[in-house]
Amino acid sequence: MGSSSTSPATRAAASSGGQPEVEHAITFDQFKTDKGLTWPRRVTKTIDGKKSDEMNVTKFRINPKFGKDAFQPR
Secondary structure, eight states: OOOOOSOHHHHHHHHTTSOOOOOEEEEEEEEEEETTEEEEEEEEEEETTEEEEEEEOOOOOSSOOOOTTTTSOO
16 A cells, blocks of 8 residues: 555544545734734734735724614615
């Protein structure tokens, strides 16, 4: 048999009929302080160590006012 790149945990889960284990991580970085609050400016999601999504936050509002119909179905 040849070598396999599958991890022992993945092989064990697959052989028992379960789903393989996959690491998901969300990383917050590039923190800045604005109006006395510190917020991350970049949010990155990785799956099995590979970047899947990245969001750059350029502006935000804390507790914005919403009209009474803001969440009504249209």
